[in-house]
Amino acid sequence: MTEVATSLDLGADLLSVRRIGPWLSELLDGLPAAEAGALHGRLELAVHEVCVNIVEHAGVADGDVLGLRGDVTLDAVTVRVTGPGMPIDPALIPEPRPSEPQIRGYGLMIVRRLVDRLECRADGGRAVWMLRVDRDGKGTGR
Amino acid sequence: MTGVATDTGAAAGGEGTDLRIEITADEPGAAVLRLAGRLDALQAPELDARFRELVPLGRVRLLVDLSAVGFVDSAGLAVLVRARRTTREHGGDVVLIRPRSPEGQRVFRLTQFDQVFRMLDESPR
Numbered sequence: 001m002t003e004v005a006t007s008l009d010l011g012a013d014l015l016s017v018r019r020i021g022p023w024l025s026e027l028l029d030g031l032p033a034a035e036a037g038a039l040h041g042r043l044e045l046a047v048h049e050v051c052v053n054i055v056e057h058a059g060v061a062d063g064d065v066l067g068l069r070g071d072v073t074l075d076a077v078t079v080r081v082t083g084p085g086m087p088i089d090p091a092l093i094p095e096p097r098p099s100e101p102q103i104r105g106y107g108l109m110i111v112r113r114l115v116d117r118l119e120c121r122a123d124g125g126r127a128v129w130m131l132r133v134d135r136d137g138k139g140t141g142r
Numbered sequence: 143m144t145g146v147a148t149d150t151g152a153a154a155g156g157e158g159t160d161l162r163i164e165i166t167a168d169e170p171g172a173a174v175l176r177l178a179g180r181l182d183a184l185q186a187p188e189l190d191a192r193f194r195e196l197v198p199l200g201r202v203r204l205l206v207d208l209s210a211v212g213f214v215d216s217a218g219l220a221v222l223v224r225a226r227r228t229t230r231e232h233g234g235d236v237v238l239i240r241p242r243s244p245e246g247q248r249v250f251r252l253t254q255f256d257q258v259f260r261m262l263d264e265s266p267r
Contacts, residue, residue: 014184041245048215052183096253106253107216113252 004030004072010051012064012083017051020044020068027070028077035135039077042133046114049107050081050129058085058127076116078132087120087127161185161211163192171234172203174265178210181218189218193225202234207265208241214249226259239265 008023010016021044028036028043051066060083067082090112096105112118117132160179167173173196181189196204204225208214226236237260241247250256 014182018180018182018184041248044213045215045245045248048182052215052217056183104216104220106219106249110216110249110252 003074005070007067007069010066010068012055012058012060012066014052014055016066017048017055020047020051023068024070024079027072031072039133039135042114043077043079043131046111046131047079047081049111050131051083053107054081054083054085054127058083060084074135076132076134078130081129081131082123082126083129085127087122090118090120161188163189165192165196167196167201171200172205173201174205174207176207176210180213181208181211181221182213182215183217186215186217186221190221190224193221193228197225197228197232200232202229202232204229204234204236205239205265206236207239208246209239209264211241211246212243213245214241216249216253219249219253219255222259223255235260237262239263 004027006023006027008019010019021040024040024043024047028040031039047068054060054066064084067080069080069082071078090108093108095109095112111131114133115131116134117130119130121128121130161181162178164176165173166176175189175192177189179185193204196202206222206225222236222238229236240250240256240261240263247256250259250261
C-alpha cells in the first residue's frame with residue numbers, strides 16, 4: 001500500500017537532472033529525519049546515475065522528458081524513471097572490477113550497490129527503470 | 143600561476159551548486175586545485191579542461207582538495223581517474239583531500255577508489 005506518491009517530469013538534460021535531489025526531499029519528507037537523510041543520499045545518487053545514463057546514451061532528442069515517480073510504503077521506497085531508449089537488463093552489463101582504475105563504466109555499478117532491487121523493462125517504446133530501496137527504519141547508509 | 147578561480151556553468155535555478163575551481167600553482171611541477179560545489183556530469187568537463195591545461199605545462203603533481211565538494215557522481219570520478227592516469231604517465235600523481243560530506247565520499251567508497259587514490263583528511267602543511 002502506497003503511503004506517499006509523487007511524480008516529476010524532467011527535461012532530458014544534465015542541468016534538469018539536478019532537480020532530483022529537491023524532489024526526493026519532498027518525497028521523503030514524512031519519514032523520520034535520520035531514515036530520510038540516509039535514503040535521500042542513496043537514492044539521489046542512484047536516480048541521478050540512471051538519468052545521466054539515459055541522457056548520455058539513450059539518444060535523447062530535443063524536448064524529450066524523463067518521467068519520475070516515487071512511492072513510499074511501509075516496506076520500501078521505489079522510484080521509477082521512464083525515458084527514451086531501449087530497455088536493458090542491468091544484470092547483463094559487466095561490472096568493472098572494484099578498485100581497478102579504468103575510466104568509465106562505474107555508473108550502473110554504483111546504482112547496483114545503492115539499491116536493493118534494480119530492473120529495466122519496456123513500456124510503449126520507452127524504457128522504465130525501477131529502483132527499490134527496502135526500508136529498515138534507518139536507511140542503512142551505503 | 144596563482145589563485146586562478148573559475149566559477150563554472152550556469153546557475154541551476156537554485157537546485158544544486160555549481161562547481162568552483164581555484165587553482166594555486168606556486169611550486170614548479172605542481173598545482174593545488176580547490177573545488178567546491180557539485181562534481182557531477184554537468185560540471186566534470188570543466189575540471190577535465192583544467193587538468194588538460196595543467197599537464198602540458200608540466201604540472202603533474204596535483205593535489206585536488208575535495209573537502210568542500212558535496213556531491214560526486216561517476217562522471218566526476220572518471221575525470222579524476224583519467225587525471226591520475228595521465229599525471230602518472232608523466233611521473234606525477236593526483237592526491238585527493240577527502241570530501242567532508244558523506245554524499246561526497248560515497249562514490250569513492252562504493253567503487254573502492256578510496257583505496258586507489260591517495261586520500262588525505264586535510265591539506266598537508
